[in-house]
């Protein structure tokens with residue numbers, strides 16, 4: 001099978017590429033390297049049996065001609081390319097909206113033209129400002145006003161979900177939508193606001209671990225390998241077509257406790273420092289207090305559940321950071 005992975009030089013995309021190569025497929029990647037890097041897939045290009053089945057195009061998903069060629073060639077499409085990360089979205093508000101709305105629309109339009117099954121990567125951010133747990137796919141959605149730009153990412157991804165569902169309903173395009181909750185593992189960069197790699201880097205340098213806000217906000221974290229397994233299973237699951245599914249961990253942890261845990265596991269002398277959101281982001285930033293998924297739907301359809309504990313995830317990131325100091 002020929003698998004197109006948009007954003008395949010990104011964090012999750014590069015693991016998906018490896019998995020589909022391991023399963024014997026040809027893998028096609030398109031990535032504009034805005035937040036991704038060829039370093040993420042260099043190890044794949046160095047393995048002879050993978051190298052001959054891996055095709056990389058450095059370009060934007062907004063390029064119609066390139067996308068016609070790639071989607072026309074491949075059998076299935078996994079759409080991971082997006083402007084990602086709170087800091088990146090706040091720094092690049094307009095181009096992020098264009099990539100995340102027009103880019104996904106382009107992917108869907110061409111998948112429909114060639115009738116190719118497509119998986120769209122959405123996000124837990126679409127739920128917005130809920131404080132209850134767990135979050136279920138049918139929950140209402142609550143956002144702040146458009147002056148608070150962090151919501152543009154959530155709103156754009158929500159529009160992607162509407163567009164994908166509309167293609168599925170009106171054109172019978174086989175589409176699957178996944179809402180990924182914080183996904184972590186080696187190779188993820190802390191540059192754009194991802195919390196675990198940022199804390200690990202600070203801990204390893206014995207610098208203050210900077211917790212934004214009071215640290216009582218909670219999250220769950222999913223190991224990237226578990227997310228890849230879930231996506232592969234869903235692509236093979238007929239009942240998943242036309243559905244929106246959460247993919248996430250269930251171990252809820254406060255950001256303050258996460259900082260303490262990372263400090264302990266990295267044997268770090270770092271102090272934990274609390275910084276107000278105003279100091280880090282623009283004045284009108286707001287955070288989500290709690291984000292825990294219900295994974296009953298994906299469990300029911302595919303039997304999937306996460307296998308890696310938070311401790312395992314943190315240790316793997318520390319180990320990677322030590323090896324790549």
Ligand SMILES: NC(=O)c1ccc[n+]([C@@H]2O[C@H](COP(=O)([O-])OP(=O)(O)OC[C@H]3O[C@@H](n4cnc5c(N)ncnc54)[C@H](O)[C@@H]3O)[C@@H](O)[C@H]2O)c1
Pocket residue numbers: 006007008009010011012013030031032033034035036037059060061062079080081082083084099103121122123124179180181182183184
């Ligand atoms: N990592 C998470 O915790 C998380 C959580 C929720 C959703 N997601 C979603 O998963 C997907 C992958 O995220 P990630 O964490 O691997 O981030 P990432 O930044 O590593 O990957 C995104 C990739 O898309 C590429 N890209 C961006 N704009 C592009 C364009 N116009 N054309 C071609 N390529 C482009 C980037 O260069 C990058 O390689 C994204 O759609 C993201 O919204 C991730």
